[in-house]
Amino acid sequence: MVHTVEEYAALLHCPRIQVDKVYSRATNVLTFTKKLTKITGMSEQWVTAQIKQKGENKCIPWKSLQDQILAHPDTKKKVDVFALSIYGLVIFPKALGHIDEAVTDLFDQLDRRVTPVPVILAETFRSLSTCRRTGEGRFIGCAQLLLAWFHSHFWKVDKVSYRVFFENYSSLKELAATPRRDDITEERWMAILQNLQDEDVEWKAPWMMLDEILYRCEDFDWVTLLGIWGPVRYTPLLVLRQYRSRQFIPTAQGLAQCEFSYKGNNYRRKIREMSNTWKQIHRMKRFTVGAMTTPEYYEWWSKRTNDNIPKPNHENS
Known part of the structure; x- marks a missing residue:
């Protein structure tokens, strides 16, 4: 079970965005100073004085921006x-306590109705993978969205609110208003x-109403998610059960080869290639069947096979 583009899009509920217009790290970006000057409306001298170095990255302290929110004469700039x-x-x-330079690159593209969903998912996957691989570390992602997703799948619900059919329904608002137990220890x-057993999981989030699933870009068996610090590959066919569709063995060969950071000499070319795949996206209709998984799937899952190409079943052909 993993987070999906459709689930995070439903949670965020951003009607103004174009769901297929994705963020791509600009190859000829403005300097951090110029981007902050454009966003805040402050002088370059003021911005330059606020910028700090945190490790390998440049940042601006929250305190500097907080002062501008309180005192800026331009209401739009405050917002x-x-x-x-x-x-x-x-x-x-x-x-x-700081805003990273990479965030301003995404923020600068939001006015063009770019969807932030794949970016948020990419950094969620990247951070969780790093924590799992190293056995430690701090989650660098939106913990609030992750918690909302978690509650939606691991808290059984007796009934679904009729408000999910309303155009202005917000699953986040409803989740925030739902009382949760806070007395469970780590x-x-x-x-x-x-x-956990299969029956303990709410495979399909109760507020998910979509019937179409994004499952590939161009001729690849996955979708590339471009984050603000690096890309990942995501395979929606791994989680068909979350759409109440039958789960079969997906093709997973080459998934790990996509992950890299935006550093070095060749990353700009890779970004262009990955961005271009979103020009040919493929969706499929969700279908419901009796059995939720094929018999072969459990065997495949128990082995955690990553580089996998399913062989055709000649007995049933």
Whole structure:
């Protein structure tokens, strides 16, 4: 089970965005100073004085932006600075208390109705993979969205609100208003999650109403998600059960070869190639069947086979 583009799009509920217009890291970007000057409306001298170095990245402290939100004479600029702060502190919190330079590159493209969903998913996957691989680390992603997704799949619901059919329905608002237990210890959570059974999981989030699934770009058997710090490949066919469709063995060969950071000499060419795949996206209709998985799927899953090409079943052909 993983987070999907459709689930995060439903959670964020951004009607103004174009769902297929994705972020791509600009190859000829403005300097951090010029981007902040454009967003905040402040002078380059002021912006230059606020920029700090955190490790390998440049950032601006939240305190500097907070002062502008309170004192800026331009209301639109106040809103822009506040929105930028949310993106940097809540959605992409890399340097605590600071807004990372990479966030401004995405923020600068939002006016063109670029969807932030694949970017958020990419950094969620990248951070969770790093934590799992190293066995430690801090999650650098939107913990609030992750928690909302978690509650939607691991808390059984008796009934679905009729409001999901309303155009202005917000699943996040409803989830925020739903009381949750906060007396479960970390050890208890670990025990619960380690012993989960299929019947304990709400495979399809109760607020998911879409009938179409994005499942590939161009002729690839996956979708490339471009984050603000690097890309990942994502295979929706791995999680058909989350759409109440039958789960079969997907093609997973080459998935890990996509992950890299935006550094070095060749990453710009790779970005262009990956961005171009979104010009040919493919969706399929969700279909419902009796059995949720094929018999072969459980065997494949138990082996955690990543580089996999399913062989045709000649007995049934």
